Amino acid sequence: QKEVEQDPGPLSVPEGAIVSLNCTYSNSAFQYFMWYRQYSRKGPELLMYTYSSGNKEDGRFTAQVDKSSKYISLFIRDSQPSDSATYLCAMSEGSARQLTFGSGTQLTVLP
């Protein structure tokens, strides 16, 4: 079993839809949680960065962390075709020296 599980999709939604992306994890020591967006043939771009449990909102993006359930989510409101990309979750322990990534979810937003 992988430390971080992420549904690879592909996920296809119409423009304007609310998108929900999720990851589960098994390591209870993870404290820092990130979401990255990766366009084809580009490096991952940091979208959201949260510490411990709770919600964080940035524009159309909301990140949620539920440490009791070992479950994190990224919500995208009013999705746009430009949101079409692969979304990667990542997490790390407080004193760890590496980020552990999910395998990524491929999202397509149809105009």
Added chain:
Amino acid sequence: GAGVSQSPSNKVTEKGKDVELRCDPISGHTALYWYRQSLGQGLEFLIYFQGNSAPDKSGLPSDRFSAERTGGSVSTLTIQRTQQEDSAVYLCASSLASRGAAYFGPGTRLLVL
């Protein structure tokens, strides 16, 4: 400000040759990471540098892989006697501290023929 830069952006080499990949982190970032991403795969951790501490090399797949970081800034990843299975995108990232968010460069696409 400038982001993480990597060079070359693409590298084609023959099996058995050595290659060097370069990473310039964001100025002031003390932590530097190397990851590898194979086609359709997630990110595989290779090595991590934090300040003057000994690097965490636990992700290096074999002794053909090595990395160094000079002056706490620029890093070079070296792959000796390249194999076809080394073909991948090599990504570098940097952060302010071991707990900070990591910012990635555009990657180096390595193809071993």
